Amino acid sequence: MYSKKLAVSNIIYAITSSTEMHFQEKMFELIDTICKYKGVEFERVQPANGDAKNDGWIPAKNIYFAMYSPSDKNLSQIAQINNKLSSDLDGLCDHVYNKGHWGGCINEFYLIVNTHDKEMPADPDRLNDKTIAEIKSKYNKDFVVKVMAAKSISSYLIDCDENLLEKLKVALDVYTVEHAISIPEIHDFIDEYVSYLAIQNLESNGTDFNRIQIDKKIDLNNLQNLKENIINKMDAAERVEKYLNTMNSEGWNDNSWLETKNYVISKYNELSKSYSGEDLYNKLLDELLCNEKLIGYKSVILEAIVIDIFIKCDIFAKE
Numbered sequence: 001m002y003s004k005k006l007a008v009s010n011i012i013y014a015i016t017s018s019t020e021m022h023f024q025e026k027m028f029e030l031i032d033t034i035c036k037y038k039g040v041e042f043e044r045v046q047p048a049n050g051d052a053k054n055d056g057w058i059p060a061k062n063i064y065f066a067m068y069s070p071s072d073k074n075l076s077q078i079a080q081i082n083n084k085l086s087s088d089l090d091g092l093c094d095h096v097y098n099k100g101h102w103g104g105c106i107n108e109f110y111l112i113v114n115t116h117d118k119e120m121p122a123d124p125d126r127l128n129d130k131t132i133a134e135i136k137s138k139y140n141k142d143f144v145v146k147v148m149a150a151k152s153i154s155s156y157l158i159d160c161d162e163n164l165l166e167k168l169k170v171a172l173d174v175y176t177v178e179h180a181i182s183i184p185e186i187h188d189f190i191d192e193y194v195s196y197l198a199i200q201n202l203e204s205n206g207t208d209f210n211r212i213q214i215d216k217k218i219d220l221n222n223l224q225n226l227k228e229n230i231i232n233k234m235d236a237a238e239r240v241e242k243y244l245n246t247m248n249s250e251g252w253n254d255n256s257w258l259e260t261k262n263y264v265i266s267k268y269n270e271l272s273k274s275y276s277g278e279d280l281y282n283k284l285l286d287e288l289l290c291n292e293k294l295i296g297y298k299s300v301i302l303e304a305i306v307i308d309i310f311i312k313c314d315i316f317a318k319e
Contacts, residue, residue: 069114
């Protein structure tokens with residue numbers, strides 16, 4: 001399951017890390033690939049000559065899509081989102097019901113908002129619901145309208161089969177991000193992860209520096225099928241080690257790191273009673289994913305931390 005979660009997180013990261021037209025193109029690739037996989041036509045609408053308030057649609061089902069992704073992440077607030085909803089939905093209804101454009105009716109309308117690494121902002125005054133009700137009443141029509149964060153697509157993708165995920169990775173040009181992670185990102189991730197660990201029961205664990213060669217340890221623990229993945233993450237693991245060296249040289253407080261490390265080791269000790277080899281490795285990473293927010297580079301950092309501890313022989317057999 002971890003490998004699937006990692007694929008989904010990287011797909012979502014490839015989409016949400018884009019803005020404006022780049023975000024729209026990424027979303028089009030995702031929807032188009034899913035539709036082709038299911039044997040349904042998706043039609044992109046080129047905005048050069050005016051899109052008549054239709055960013056893209058599924059003609060056979062009269063399902064319409066609108067995209068919104070401001071270049072400034074701080075603009076993803078409910079007022080701006082509501083303005084976009086009002087403009088696009090009212091405009092689409094005018095073109096469909098008054099001007100006879102597109103399919104002549106609307107069955108479903110989706111406004112997909114790029115909130116980047118955040119959830120949808122709170123809507124205490126129910127602005128979106130009021131806008132939707134007003135526009136439906138204006139045109140005396142009823143159809144499905146949903147305003148959703150782009151990252152919420154992950155709940156759909158996690159249930160997809162592996163073949164579709166592979167096609168999405170190719171279509172979106174998903175690339176590994178382990179070479180891009182920085183020391184500040186590792187620092188921020190560990191601080192964030194510790195907030196989750198606050199509710200866990202941890203045991204203190206020492207460090208065993210009696211290391212063996214990485215290839216030997218992989219073979220010893222029957223991880224041969226995961227060898228390429230582990231080796232590919234070595235650069236990321238070395239960045240974690242560099243973070244630790246920086247932390248020590250700068251005199252930073254290491255409590256957060258110790259909590260994170262101890263949690264990984266305690267979780268390994270717990271799971272090793274029931275699992276071994278590749279099953280243990282994958283189950284460990286799956287259990288360490290505390291929530292769906294660990295997307296993109298964050299999931300890479302998590303695995304890099306595990307591999308760093310693995311290299312130090314704090315987890316998995318070494319003899």
